[in-house]
Amino acid sequence: MGANHSHGPSVPRSRATVWATLAVIVPLAVATLAALVWMWPTEPVSTAEQAKLERVTGTIAGITLTPCPQEPPIEGQAQAATVPADPATCGDARVLLTSGEDSGQRVTSPLPSGPGAQRFAEGDDVVLIHTTDTTLDVPPYQISDHDRSTPLWLVGAAFSLAVIAFGRWRGVSALVGLAITFVLLLMFVIPGILAGQPPLLVGIVGSAAIMLTVLYLTHGFNVTTSTAIVGTVISLSLTGLLSYAAIGLVDLNGITDESSFYLDSSYRINTQGLLLASIIIGSLGVLDDVTVTQAATVAELAHANPGYGFAQLYRAASRVGRMHIASVINTIVLAYAGASLPLLLLISVGEEPVGQVVTNPVLAQEIVRSVAGTLGLISAVPITTALAALAGARRTHSGHDHPDHDHPDHPASGARHRRPPDVLPDPVR
Numbered sequence: 217m218g219a220n221h222s223h224g225p226s227v228p229r230s231r232a233t234v235w236a237t238l239a240v241i242v243p244l245a246v247a248t249l250a251a252l253v254w255m256w257p258t259e260p261v262s263t264a265e266q267a268k269l270e271r272v273t274g275t276i277a278g279i280t281l282t283p284c285p286q287e288p289p290i291e292g293q294a295q296a297a298t299v300p301a302d303p304a305t306c307g308d309a310r311v312l313l314t315s316g317e318d319s320g321q322r323v324t325s326p327l328p329s330g331p332g333a334q335r336f337a338e339g340d341d342v343v344l345i346h347t348t349d350t351t352l353d354v355p356p357y358q359i360s361d362h363d364r365s366t367p368l369w370l371v372g373a374a375f376s377l378a379v380i381a382f383g384r385w386r387g388v389s390a391l392v393g394l395a396i397t398f399v400l401l402l403m404f405v406i407p408g409i410l411a412g413q414p415p416l417l418v419g420i421v422g423s424a425a426i427m428l429t430v431l432y433l434t435h436g437f438n439v440t441t442s443t444a445i446v447g448t449v450i451s452l453s454l455t456g457l458l459s460y461a462a463i464g465l466v467d468l469n470g471i472t473d474e475s476s477f478y479l480d481s482s483y484r485i486n487t488q489g490l491l492l493a494s495i496i497i498g499s500l501g502v503l504d505d506v507t508v509t510q511a512a513t514v515a516e517l518a519h520a521n522p523g524y525g526f527a528q529l530y531r532a533a534s535r536v537g538r539m540h541i542a543s544v545i546n547t548i549v550l551a552y553a554g555a556s557l558p559l560l561l562l563i564s565v566g567e568e569p570v571g572q573v574v575t576n577p578v579l580a581q582e583i584v585r586s587v588a589g590t591l592g593l594i595s596a597v598p599i600t601t602a603l604a605a606l607a608g609a610r611r612t613h614s615g616h617d618h619p620d621h622d623h624p625d626h627p628a629s630g631a632r633h634r635r636p637p638d639v640l641p642d643p644v645r
Contacts, residue, residue: 419493
């Protein structure tokens with residue numbers, strides 16, 4: 217199916233293996249492309265009336281602090297004294313605009329105040345919200361956030377240089393694949409959901425497009441990558457079915473915060489389908505890592521041990537897969553714990569019983585997400601290993617008719633017909 221990115225000699229491929237792989241990959245690619253064209257989003261439909269807002273950038277030229285507003289007195293207590301000005305939280309800022317229709321002019325904006333408000337200082341680059349609706353009793357320019365464009369570009373450049381320096385051309389292809397992933401997410405998945413398309417269907421089509429494009433671009437158009445893709449598709453389908461069953465069993469509707477409530481009320485989005493789509497897309501990022509690793513492991517074992525059959529390849533690669541799964545599961549748990557750390561702190565402060573904590577919709581949704589993703593991940597190992605071992609065994613058999621004379625382990629004496637020693641013996645159990 218074409219040359220891959222590896223530099224060593226390739227294992228001979230069985231023609232039957234190539235045709236069997238094409239019989240799965242070609243219909244999958246055609247169906248994905250057709251679905252992308254058919255479902256490509258138009259303008260999102262919203263039932264909410266929104267003011268015309270424009271984001272512009274500027275630099276703070278000066279700050280004038282004023283006393284912070286008095287807190288309303290608590291009933292039964294004396295009136296609180298005036299709260300002294302808190303640096304960069306109460307007052308006005310003079311901002312030199314660097315973009316927008318008024319670029320180059322100076323405007324005055326109130327500093328954000330209240331709990332959790334960011335602190336600004338003279339010389340900070342900021343983002344402002346410009347409203348053209350004169351009926352609103354608000355200043356036309358309001359500071360919204362720090363402008364992080366330049367620091368983020370520097371972080372991205374450092375990341376890209378590190379990837380290219382280590383991975384060379386593979387690093388370049390990985391970065392291109394990452395860019396394609398962002399394009400599909402920002403131009404198809406998110407706009408498609410906002411346009412009213414079924415979130416689950418959008419998530420499936422987007423995941424398939426990302427998987428086909430990125431894996432072939434990163435790892436090459438070959439049987440090993442194709443095997444990983446087939447294993448990913450099967451495992452991802454199982455993940456979707458398990459998620460659907462678990463969400464129905466636990467009675468989750470996908471509304472756990474203000475964002476999901478707003479999407480449900482303003483854009484009429486099926487939040488339960490949105491939850492399913494998020495599980496599928498999130499699982500894809502871990503699944504392709506496992507499936508590619510298993511397919512590559514089997515290919516290397518078949519390359520190093522041409523006498524191995526299906527059973528030997530499957531057993532040896534499964535041992536690697538079990539170790540990989542054990543570490544990945546811990547990674548998933550830590551990732552969810554890190555993302556939900558504020559929620560875990562609130563639960564700890566509340567000192568609620570464990571039973572009430574677990575049945576809380578927010579935590580229950582994360583449990584379903586992690587359990588369904590983990591079960592799909594576990595299924596990926598035997599599925600992909602079996603497919604790769606079947607392809608590897610067929611390649612080995614075809615190699616008897618098409619010897620690889622460039623391989624250093626292929627002597628003319630016919631030693632390749634002898635069964636090699638088991639380099640990965642079963643551990644003592």
